[in-house]
Amino acid sequence: MTSAAKALPAVLERIDADLEESLDRLFDLVRIPSISTDRAYKDHCRAAADHVAKDLESLGLDAEVRPTAGHPVVTAKSNGATAANGGPRVLFYGHYDVQPVDPLDLWKSPPFEPRIDRLPDGRKIIVGRGACDDKGQLMTFIEALRAYKTVTGGIPIDVTMMIEGEEECGSKSLFDFVRSNAAEFKRDLALVCDTGMWSPTTPLVTTSLRGLLYEEVTISCADRDLHSGLFGGGAANPIRILARIIAGLHDEDGRVTVPGYYDGVPELPADIKADLKALNLTPEEFLGQVGLKVPAGEKDRMLIEQISTRPTCDVNGIVGGYTGEGAKTVIAAHASAKISFRLVGTQDPEKIRDSFRAYVRSQLPPDAKAEFINHACSPALQVAYENPALAKARAALTEEWGTKAVAVGSGGSIPIVGDFKSVLGMDTLLVGFGLDDDRVHSPNEKYDLTSFHKGTRSWARIIAALVG
Amino acid sequence: MTSAAKALPAVLERIDADLEESLDRLFDLVRIPSISTDRAYKDHCRAAADHVAKDLESLGLDAEVRPTAGHPVVTAKSNGATAANGGPRVLFYGHYDVQPVDPLDLWKSPPFEPRIDRLPDGRKIIVGRGACDDKGQLMTFIEALRAYKTVTGGIPIDVTMMIEGEEECGSKSLFDFVRSNAAEFKRDLALVCDTGMWSPTTPLVTTSLRGLLYEEVTISCADRDLHSGLFGGGAANPIRILARIIAGLHDEDGRVTVPGYYDGVPELPADIKADLKALNLTPEEFLGQVGLKVPAGEKDRMLIEQISTRPTCDVNGIVGGYTGEGAKTVIAAHASAKISFRLVGTQDPEKIRDSFRAYVRSQLPPDAKAEFINHACSPALQVAYENPALAKARAALTEEWGTKAVAVGSGGSIPIVGDFKSVLGMDTLLVGFGLDDDRVHSPNEKYDLTSFHKGTRSWARIIAALVG
Numbered sequence: 001m002t003s004a005a006k007a008l009p010a011v012l013e014r015i016d017a018d019l020e021e022s023l024d025r026l027f028d029l030v031r032i033p034s035i036s037t038d039r040a041y042k043d044h045c046r047a048a049a050d051h052v053a054k055d056l057e058s059l060g061l062d063a064e065v066r067p068t069a070g071h072p073v074v075t076a077k078s079n080g081a082t083a084a085n086g087g088p089r090v091l092f093y094g095h096y097d098v099q100p101v102d103p104l105d106l107w108k109s110p111p112f113e114p115r116i117d118r119l120p121d122g123r124k125i126i127v128g129r130g131a132c133d134d135k136g137q138l139m140t141f142i143e144a145l146r147a148y149k150t151v152t153g154g155i156p157i158d159v160t161m162m163i164e165g166e167e168e169c170g171s172k173s174l175f176d177f178v179r180s181n182a183a184e185f186k187r188d189l190a191l192v193c194d195t196g197m198w199s200p201t202t203p204l205v206t207t208s209l210r211g212l213l214y215e216e217v218t219i220s221c222a223d224r225d226l227h228s229g230l231f232g233g234g235a236a237n238p239i240r241i242l243a244r245i246i247a248g249l250h251d252e253d254g255r256v257t258v259p260g261y262y263d264g265v266p267e268l269p270a271d272i273k274a275d276l277k278a279l280n281l282t283p284e285e286f287l288g289q290v291g292l293k294v295p296a297g298e299k300d301r302m303l304i305e306q307i308s309t310r311p312t313c314d315v316n317g318i319v320g321g322y323t324g325e326g327a328k329t330v331i332a333a334h335a336s337a338k339i340s341f342r343l344v345g346t347q348d349p350e351k352i353r354d355s356f357r358a359y360v361r362s363q364l365p366p367d368a369k370a371e372f373i374n375h376a377c378s379p380a381l382q383v384a385y386e387n388p389a390l391a392k393a394r395a396a397l398t399e400e401w402g403t404k405a406v407a408v409g410s411g412g413s414i415p416i417v418g419d420f421k422s423v424l425g426m427d428t429l430l431v432g433f434g435l436d437d438d439r440v441h442s443p444n445e446k447y448d449l450t451s452f453h454k455g456t457r458s459w460a461r462i463i464a465a466l467v468g
Numbered sequence: 469m470t471s472a473a474k475a476l477p478a479v480l481e482r483i484d485a486d487l488e489e490s491l492d493r494l495f496d497l498v499r500i501p502s503i504s505t506d507r508a509y510k511d512h513c514r515a516a517a518d519h520v521a522k523d524l525e526s527l528g529l530d531a532e533v534r535p536t537a538g539h540p541v542v543t544a545k546s547n548g549a550t551a552a553n554g555g556p557r558v559l560f561y562g563h564y565d566v567q568p569v570d571p572l573d574l575w576k577s578p579p580f581e582p583r584i585d586r587l588p589d590g591r592k593i594i595v596g597r598g599a600c601d602d603k604g605q606l607m608t609f610i611e612a613l614r615a616y617k618t619v620t621g622g623i624p625i626d627v628t629m630m631i632e633g634e635e636e637c638g639s640k641s642l643f644d645f646v647r648s649n650a651a652e653f654k655r656d657l658a659l660v661c662d663t664g665m666w667s668p669t670t671p672l673v674t675t676s677l678r679g680l681l682y683e684e685v686t687i688s689c690a691d692r693d694l695h696s697g698l699f700g701g702g703a704a705n706p707i708r709i710l711a712r713i714i715a716g717l718h719d720e721d722g723r724v725t726v727p728g729y730y731d732g733v734p735e736l737p738a739d740i741k742a743d744l745k746a747l748n749l750t751p752e753e754f755l756g757q758v759g760l761k762v763p764a765g766e767k768d769r770m771l772i773e774q775i776s777t778r779p780t781c782d783v784n785g786i787v788g789g790y791t792g793e794g795a796k797t798v799i800a801a802h803a804s805a806k807i808s809f810r811l812v813g814t815q816d817p818e819k820i821r822d823s824f825r826a827y828v829r830s831q832l833p834p835d836a837k838a839e840f841i842n843h844a845c846s847p848a849l850q851v852a853y854e855n856p857a858l859a860k861a862r863a864a865l866t867e868e869w870g871t872k873a874v875a876v877g878s879g880g881s882i883p884i885v886g887d888f889k890s891v892l893g894m895d896t897l898l899v900g901f902g903l904d905d906d907r908v909h910s911p912n913e914k915y916d917l918t919s920f921h922k923g924t925r926s927w928a929r930i931i932a933a934l935v936g
Contacts, residue, residue, distance in 0.1 A: 037794030100796055106692075169794045196698075210697070214795045223759030224574075227909040229678070229880030230664075232810050233765040233780035234755065239805075240718070240783055246711035287702060287835075291691030294834035297701040312701035315708055316798050321785035322806060326505030326637045327682045327843035328568055329808060329881075330784050330909050337707075338790060340797060342700050366762035367755075375795035412697025413797075441695040441798050 004156035004464040007148065011460045014147040019453055022143045023116075023126070025055070026452065029096070029135045030114040030128040036071055036097035037169040045071040045165045048096040052163050055142065059149050061161065068173030071097060071165030078155040087467030088188035088389065089158040091426070093416065094138035095167035095194070098130035099441045106443035116449070123200070124449035132438045136447035137193040138163065140433060140455035147460060157463050160187055164416070167194075170214060170376035171415040178419050186424045189389050189466075193459070194414055195432035198279075198406050200448065203397035203458070205390055206430035207383045208409035209417055210311070211343030213353055214376035217242075217360055218336035221368050225321075226331040236367045238335040239320040245363045246337060249313050254298040256313045256341070258356050264346035265311055276304045279408070289437050307411040312342045340376070342413060349377045378415040387427045389466060396461035397431065400454055431462065472624035472932045475616065479928045482615040487921055490611045491584075491594070493523070494920065497564070497603045498582040498596040504539055504565035505637040513539040513633045516564040520631050523610065527617050529629065536641030539565060539633030546623040555935030556656035556857065557626040559894070561884065562606035563635035563662070566598035567909045574911035584917070591668070592917035600906045604915035605661040605923070606631065608901060612927035625935050628655055632884070635662075638682060638844035639883040646887050657857050657934075658888045661927070663900035666747075666874050668916065671865035671926070673858055674898035675851045676877035677885055678779070679811030681821055682844035685710070685828055686804035689836050693789075694799040704835045706803040707788040713831045714805060717781050722766040724781045724809070726824050732814035733779055744772045747876070757905050775879040780810045808844070810881060817845045846883040855895045857934060864929035865899065868922055899930065 015022075034048035035041040046065075049072045053063040061076035074096065101111040109115055114128035126136060148156045162185060164174045178185060198204040219238040226235050251257055268276070281304045283295055297306030306312070320335025322328035341356070343349055353374060360370050383390065390407065397405035410430070417428050433455035439445045483490075502516035503509040514533075517540045521531040529544035542564065569579040577583055582596035594604060616624045630653060632642045646653060666672040687706040694703050719725055736744070749772040751763055765774030774780070788803025790796035809824070811817055821842060828838050851858065858875065865873035878898070885896050901923035907913045 037796060038792055099798075100790065100792055102790070102792070103693075168796070212797070214797070216795075221760065224907065225571075225910040226758060227880070228780075228782045228784060228808060229810065229878070230904065230908065231758070231775065232782050232808075232879060233774035233778055234763050234771050235758070235760055236762070236764040237782050239786050240714060243711040243714035243783070243786075246708060247715035250708070290694060290699070290703070292689065292703055292835045294704070295702050296704040296833065296835070303702050306701035307699065310701055312696075314696045314700050314705055314799055315711070315789065316696060316796060317789035317791045317800070318707050318711075318803065319787050319791040321783065322568065322570075323785045323787040324506055324568060324570070327684075327806060327808070328505060328636070328784060328909065329680070329682070330567075331782055332785070335786065338795060340696060340700075340795070342697065365764065367760045367764070410697070411700060412695070436698060439692065440698065441796065442693040 003152060004148070004467045007152045007156070008460060008464045010151045011147045012457050014151050015143065015456050015460060018147065022139070022456065023452070026126065026136060026139045027114045029139065030130050031112055033112045034097045034165065035100050036166050038100060042071070045097055049074050049165055052096050056161060059145055060155065068177055070173040073165065073174065073177055074161065074163040076161040078157070078159045087157055090189050090191050090466070091160045091162060091185055091187040091420070092141055092191045093162050094141070094192070095134045095164045096138070097165040097168050098133065098135070099168050101129050101443070103443065108444055125446040126449060126452060127444060127446045129445055131445050132434050132447035133440045133445065134167065134194045136452055137432050137434065137455070140452060141191070141193050141459045143456040144459035144463060148463070157467050160185060167414070174416050175419060178416065178423055182423055186426065188426060190417070190420045190426055190428040192414060192417060192428055192430050193432045195410055195412065195430045196434035196436065197451070198408065200435055200450070201401065202403045203401045203405040205393050205397070205405060205407045206410040206432070207385065207407045209381045209430070210411055210413050211347065211349055211378050211380035211418065212376045212413035212415060213341040213343060213349045214338070214374070215340070215353065215356060216336060216338050216373040216375060218334055218371045219368055220334045220371070222331070222333050225333050228329040228331050231331055235331050236365060237331050238368065239332060241365060241368050242318070242320065242335045242337055245360055246315055248363060253300070254296070256311065258352060258359050260355050261311070261352060264348060266345040268309060277302065279304060286436065308409045309344055311344050311347060313339065315339050342411060344380045347380065349379055353377055376415055378413065379418050381418045381421060381428070383430065384427050389427070389429045392465040393429055393431055393462050396465040397458055400458045400461050431458070433458070471620060472616070472935045475620045475624070476928060476932045478619045479615045480925055482619050483611065483924050483928060486615065490607070490924065491920070494594065494604060494607045495582045497607065498598050499580055501580045502565050502633065503568050504634050506568060510539070513565055517542050517633055520564050524629060527613055528623065536645055538641040541633065541642065541645055542629065542631040544629040546625070546627045555625055558657050558659050558934070559628045559630060559653055559655040559888070560609055560659045561630050562609070562660070563602045563632045564606070565633040565636050566601070566603070567636050569597050569911070571911065576912055585914070593914040594917060594920060595912060595914045597913050599913050600902050600915035601908045601913065602635065602662050604920055605900050605902065608920060608923035609659070609661050609927045611924040612931060615928060616931070625931050628653060635883070642884050643887060646884065646891055650891055654892045655894060658885070658894055658896040660882060660885060660896055660898050661900050662882055663878055663880065663898045664902035664904065665919070666876065668903055668918070669869065670871045671869045671873040673861050673865070673873055673875045674878045674900070675853065675875045677849045677898070678879055678881050679815065679817055679846050679848035679886065680844045680881035680883060681809040681811060681817045682806070682842070683821065683824060684804060684806045684841040684843060686802055686839045687836055688802045688839070690799070690801050693801050696797040696799050699799055703799055704833060705799050706836065707800060709833060709836050710786070710788065710803045710805055713828055714783055716831060721768070722764070724779065726820060726827050728823050729779070729820060732816060734813040736777060745770065747772060754904065776877045777812055779812050779815060781807065783807050810879060812848045815848065817847055821845055844883055846881065847886045849886045849889060849896070851898065852895050857895070857897045860933040861897055861899055861930050864933040865926055868926045868929050899926070901926070
């Protein structure tokens with residue numbers, strides 16, 4: 001028996017005893033408004049990086065806050081702190097940045113003043129922006145390390161940490177960072193805690209992630225805003241042009257019309273499709289929680305496929321003309337939309353980006369022009385089923401939660417994980433404790449107290465299993 | 469010869485001599501940020517009303533600031549101040565409210581700090597929000613009255629003033645106000661100074677105005693904003709639904725598809741159409757000034773028809789989801805658009821409103837709902853060609869400008885003018901001095917100094933002609 005496995009019972013006890021104080025530490029991190037996509041929060045992002053680095057140093061890791069073209073990356077290495085165990089050398093990836101908080105008026109309490117609340121069904125929850133994504137999830141791993149450190153005096157696994165600050169805006173700087181420092185960060189296995197459970201009681205190892213292509217397109221017509229009384233009927237209207245472009249992105253069956261879009265989208269093998277079907281995800285169960293009833297994706301696909309194994313296209317934002325209270329009879333000079341594509345299989349994000357832009361340009365009438373900004377361009381990821389870490393993690397999770405851990409693909413995207421495979425040559429173990437009702441990216445984001453507590457315990461078990 | 473016509477030469481001289489001081493008075497009014505559509509400017513609207521009332525009192529008129537459900541209406545009557553002339557009893561209508569100023573960063577100087585500037589072609593201009601629409605135009609009439617008052621000691625025509633504060637947001641309260649006080653405001657002829665010249669050198673009497681139906685529609689799906697990684701592909705997206713609705717409002721030929729929309733749209737008589745054609749309005753001339761080249765309206769119509777005698781549909785604003793800097797992978801709970809229709813002939817705004825709403829509802833997929841706010845609902849107006857005031861005004865304008873005044877329909881809308889006909893039973897004489905390059909409703913709104921000066925002189929001549 002290795003020392004990690006031997007220490008495990010005491011480590012789990014320590015995690016239980018330390019829950020209140022580990023929550024205080026999470027709250028300290030959530031209080032920092034590290035919104036990465038908005039330049040106004042730059043200093044707060046830096047403060048969050050410093051905070052995380054200091055915390056990792058307190059565990060005996062060699063931590064650094066390393067500059068990038070954008071927000072810094074926190075790195076830390078166990079080095080001398082590592083107990084001489086076997087097992088893979090791991091790279092743990094997480095992010096300290098969070099999503100914007102708008103619409104702010106829908107928050108029941110200030111987003112950066114974390115608090116404990118209780119749901120009608122009795123579940124205790126941690127409320128605040130980043131409570132789940134990814135500060136709460138990140139802290140489950142750090143708290144597991146801390147418990148080992150307290151109980152055994154050391155870190156039980158050879159770990160390198162990479163905590164970035166731009167995940168919520170496409171991880172732009174991290175791609176260069178990983179390429180430039182490939183030798184340093186190439187380990188045996190990556191660990192990521194930024195995914196979810198199958199249900200509040202069933203743990204999940206995520207076996208695939210969708211890629212993400214995120215484009216911002218701005219349509220411009222006249223060189224100024226126009227009075228619709230004077231020019232209405234004669235002048236091109238960029239909002240109308242943009243609406244036509246968006247409307248044309250899907251056909252009547254819900255398929256994306258961008259030429260070549262489905263190149264590289266695999267048909268699921270019959271057995272995997274049967275597995276998905278057996279999960280019996282009903283619209284009532286999944287969509288019902290947010291007030292919806294009818295799956296809105298490709299008409300010939302199951303809901304579980306629509307949200308996990310099929311590629312999608314969504315408009316994430318649109319703005320143009322007068323958006324204040326009341327009426328203004330204006331024809332805008334510009335209108336813009338943020339349009340994102342979730343990719344699967346071997347869909348090529350760069351090819352699709354080019355095809356999308358060509359489609360938009362082909363739809364422009366005279367006098368209209370289009371400009372583009374790319375916010376994300378990363379392919380999908382499939383985790384190798386044969387990696388032994390996957391089975392070990394499933395067993396550890398099953399032990400902790402008392403319910404067999406499932407292995408399913410996720411509809412979300414973690415931009416950098418594709419590069420862990422393609423650039424650093426390692427698989428990623430995707431384990432997380434988020435729930436569908438966490439309101440991630442929405443007002444009143446929460447993380448179940450059970451997710452935080454049993455998530456920390458889960459990592460303690462997974463670490464013991466990996467070095468075992 | 470009436471006293472007004474006798475006094476006219478001295479009145480015109482007085483207007484010339486008083487130009488600097490009349491500009492100071494206009495600047496004082498422009499400095500008040502009376503943006504009616506935004507509740508934050510409520511007190512400023514009240515201040516503008518008080519300012520106008522005080523100015524009218526200084527001319528010997530009985531002025532009042534009368535409350536409505538929205539911003540107040542300034543009324544004033546010449547009563548005892550009127551010289552005992554013949555001629556029609558007139559109701560002069562104008563508005564003291566202005567459009568919002570966004571986007572503010574495109575203004576070269578603060579919008580409410582009026583200043584004189586000079587265009588590259590040498591024209592002197594007054595720059596500021598409301599410099600033209602409608603403060604500058606309104607003041608041409610008031611300054612003409614002032615010159616008569618100074619020269620003759622009295623007001624040469626039986627005039628009632630009605631200066632409202634909600635024209636830029638649909639004149640909502642004024643409709644009730646006019647209906648409730650019909651006896652008081654029913655005069656022989658309405659005068660309105662809120663329209664334009666044919667060109668900087670050719671004056672214009674406007675013979676028709678388009679009506680305006682202005683709807684705000686909000687599409688709602690989920691009961692919260694969703695993470696597009698978790699829900700993308702499965703959840704209905706209100707921005708996509710709204711884009712489809714907007715895209716469906718026009719067919720490939722640029723015609724509006726709302727059922728019954730063209731009921732009541734007259735075909736122009738061949739001779740009037742020939743007159744319009746003879747005006748030879750080229751895209752280069754009209755659209756070129758704002759950086760456009762190709763008429764964007766109904767394909768089988770001349771540009772002059774598209775912007776004046778044909779009904780239109782435009783989207784004046786749209787917003788939904790994340791519109792800040794960078795990327796956010798959200799599926800919004802709501803998206804909304806402001807959609808307006810310019811109406812002609814006997815198109816029925818209420819019927820079209822109902823048909824539009826039915827069309828929107830017919831396009832809603834499951835899980836989507838639509839809510840509507842109406843901001844304007846007024847029919848088009850056709851001025852009676854046989855009203856003698858029209859010929860008198862054309863002659864007076866021709867005298868002042870040295871170029872024959874034309875009589876053409878306008879593409880704009882002045883909501884209340886329809887009610888002057890239908891409720892108060894009087895025709896309206898529409899004379900104004902705006903120019904196509906005035907940037908009305910846009911940043912850097914301006915009014916030519918010549919428009920202001922010769923506009924004031926024009927009213928002095930028109931008044932003399934009417935009472936003559």
